[in-house]
Amino acid sequence: MLRPPALALAATLASRAEPALTVPVRGITRTAPPPAAEPDPTGPVLDVRDLHISFPGGVHALRGVDLSVERGEVVGLVGESGSGKTVLGLAALGLLSPKAIVTGSASLAGVDMVGVDDATRREARRRHAGAVFQDPMTSLNPTMRVGRQVAEAAGSLEAAIDLLDRAGIPDPKRRVRQYPHELSGGLRQRVMIAMAIAGDPDLVVADEPTTALDVTVQAQILRLFRELRGAASSFVFVTHDLAVAREVADRIVVLYGGRVAEVGPTDAVLHAPAHPYTAALLVARLGAHSRVGEPLPTLVGEPPDPRRPAEGCAFAARCAHAEPTTCTTELPEVEAVSTSRAVACVRRTEIAAHVTELRAVETWPPEPPLTSELAVQMRGVTKGFGWGKARRVAVDALDLDVRKGSCVALVGESGCGKTTTLRMAVGLERPDSGRIEHGHGNPPQLVFQEAGASLTPWLRVGDLMQERLRNAGLPAKERDARVRDTLALVGLPDAVANARAGELSGGQRQRVALARAVLIPPSLLACDEPISALDVSLAAVVLNLLGRLRRELGMAMLFVTHDLGAARFVSDETVVMSGGVVVERGVTQEVLAAPQHDATKELLAAVPDFDAGTATEGTPS
Amino acid sequence: MAVADPVLLGAAVSRPARLRSRVRIGGWELAGLVVLALVSLVAVFAPVLAPHSTTQPVAAGPFVSPFHGALLGTDDLGRDLLSRTLYGIRSTWLSALAVVGSGIVIGTVIGSVAAMAGGVVDALLMRITDLFLALPGPVLAIVAVVALGPSLPHTLLAVAAVWWPWYARIVRGEVRALLVRPHVDAARLAGTRPIALARRHLLPGAVPAVLTTASLDIGNLVLTLAGLSFLGLGAPPPTPELGAMTANGLTYLLGQPWIALVPACAVFVLAFAANLAGDGVRDLLDAV
Secondary structure, rough: OOOOHHHHHHHOOOOOOOOOOOEEEEEEOOOOOOOOOOOOOOOOOEEEEEEEEOOOOOOEEEEEEEEEOOOOEEEEEEOOOOOOOOHHHHHHHHHOOOOOOEEEEEEEEEOHHHHHHHHOOOOOHHHHHHEEEOOOOHHOOOOOEEEHHHHHOOHHHHHHHHHHHOOOOOOHHHOOOOOOOOOOOOHHHHHHHHHHHOOOEEEEEEEEOOOOOHHHHHHHHHHHHHHHHOOEEEEEEEEHHHHHHHHOEEEEEEEEEEEEEEEEEEEHHOOOOOOHHHHHHHHHOOOOOOOOOOOOOOOOOOEEEEEEOOOOOOOHHOOOOOOOOOHHOOOOOOEEEOOEEEOOOOOOHHHHHHHOOOOOOOOOOOOOOOOOOOEHHHHHHHHEEEOOHOOOOEEEEEEEEEEEEOOOEEOOOOOOOOHHHHHHOOOOOOOEEEEEEOOOOOOOOHHHHOHHHHOOOEEEEHHHHHHHHOOOOOHHHHHHHHHHHHHHOOOHHHHHHHHHHHHHHHHHHHHHHHHHOOOOOEEEEEEEOOOOOHHHHHHHHHHHHHHHHHHHHHHHEEEEEEOOHHHHHHEEEEEEEEEEEEEEEHHHHHHHHHOHHHHHHHHHOOOOOOOOOOOOOOOOO | OOOOOHHHHOOOOOOOOHHHHHOOOOHHHHHHHHHHHHHHHHHHHHHOOOOOOOOOOOOOOOOOOOOOOOOOEEEEEEEEEEHHHHHHHHHHHHHHHHHHHHHHHHHHHHHHHHHHHHHHHHHHHHHHHHHHHOOOOHHHHHHHHHHOOOOOHHHHHHHHHHHHHHHHHHHHHHHHHHHOOHHHHHHHOOOOHHHHHHHHHHHHHHHHHHHHHHHHHHHEEEHHHHHHHOOOOOOOOOOOOHHHEEEEEEEEHOOOOHHHHHHHHHHHHHHHHHHHHHHHHHHHHHOO
């Protein structure tokens, strides 16, 4: 991957406690770099002015961004993959790749982090900045005890223990002697946060710090960020999820296509979005307002290609309110609409009243008729891994039925055995004991969590699809037509058949993976967390596709998720697992309305409470 | 991610292999590749390129120094050193390719069967692999020559027997890593049978690792083969072989140094170029 080496970045951010001035080293006097100008205590902590960043190969990541972060403020930087949000965060820390082509400025406590030399930059970072990255395992040094790593930032082991305590780590005196692999994901992220707030930096940049975590852990970490707000000075919280931003941010900055689309106080932006993109994100988000049995309103089209920046508004191609002339030719400037809000849309006044309307959504055929016939029946199924003392039972004496025409949601925290159950249901794992029977029809198929990774990278999409048909014994002359028809069914052009997975966009990969699964409509379509790694707009697209295909092709569905919001939207029945056993099952609406088991209640509490009185009420129309 | 994402995003489908155009390799590595390309040409066209017979004396007579009647001089029996060196390169280079090729083939079969079967079969095959790995190559070559008689194929057989286990281990490791990837599960669910699974969904993923090893390996092999030939474990005289020619020339090293130095230089250039080219191939494959 081209992901910045988080470990190296984390290391450059550590060792903050080292004295800043002249240090004698083995008799030689080393002169520290000239101290940076003392920050103005009243001015913004971070001041980004007209920042343009591009990379070799003509990738325009940022195209003129202004942003200021005041002292003590938490700013949520929201955007989908490719919007430039991570690059902006790295620029603020002065951690851009040396290949980046930069104009404009990004001043952190008075030091231009994209303009000055490396030594000054490093010094400013050491004194003023902290960072938390998405994956704490790759950001921590696996060969070093936690205490030593935190002490590198904190100065002493006592200070490290104090920091771990502040980051909400129970029994920090014991934890400092452990290695990162001995900690859970949530604890590791707390260690990263402890390192980031060491020495009370002026600015902490947190880049998707909760995305890799389990829902319940995510809620705890978000709570920690809220608690820390007063302690460290300012936070820039980078995320693709508006609901997460809402939990922590005072102010939200929405990025789209490398430019700011909208800025404003969190509540104001979420209650009354002014930019059509923000509005669309809110409407497309799965939540309590989403109507069961109807497609979600979605954003049409693909995210902008950073290699081919639009001449006009980057969102015009997907916008329901775009005008052919002004929007596609005129680059919208971010203009203040009130003292605290600004928006980059030339038609903001004309469309203010109906900004949450989206382009016409698709319609679904009626639900397939429910029958008593079973698509899959599992009885007393048990599966364990390992031998002897290391043996761990993943699934214990599980009974599960999926009737034809129905959709069953299998929910639970990670490690509860739901994925193992799913893999047994489609035949990828064999149970140690118990019985699994499939009903009549074509063998079951699986939609993987990472759609891109389920496509063999060196084979063309057409090859992969042909292979499936060839294996099923379909005559050669029928295969081409079937591939074309199925690609059309998921809304892809024929040309996709000639591409490899790496040449497709995220949305195209999702569609291809789905097309391959339904090429020969299976009796049971199993889905393994198909939307948990996706941006809001793409998640809506995938959920709609699944809903439509299920109805059109009459497939039963087994939908594994940790998100009860998604379960509510897609399923008729919900089965809750915990510790390898089923703890609750029933009609989805009833389970969600009156959860009986603690595990269900905990999952429900973890769904970000997003819908109370947002602008999405009453829409879609 | 942010740096990578823009590269992968975007609607276009017609962007084949964008990354490939960014690959750069250094001047030394490029020179190594060019030399090896020339060596391969020499190996193929040695019969055409050689000006004289490799076994019959030339008119100029024995011990002629370079540029005095023969371009690279003649040896103690008056044979043309240029012709003999060209044939020596041919023999060494083709032998090295054959051993690496056989290593790749045997290693791929054993490694992928072990990885895909797992359990007892895996353990058994890998212990057999370890057994072959423990055999000392030169000693095995001596045994082969003693038992089967001196000839190049016997030597190559002995070397190939100890060479494949490395490839078996690499292929097994790569295939095992690929086996847990979702695309393999997806192919299984698409009804793909084990042999097609290996051929289409697993082994192409092991190609970069195997090619990188092979290209770094071949310089090593050139030295091993020349060394065995130097010890008299190659083809019997008068067949021209670089190692044997160097050994023969040592007798005359003080008076007529070219007799030993010309084939020795050929070995040096071959091994050096192969190592440089190996680095180049590794850079190319890493970048993709």
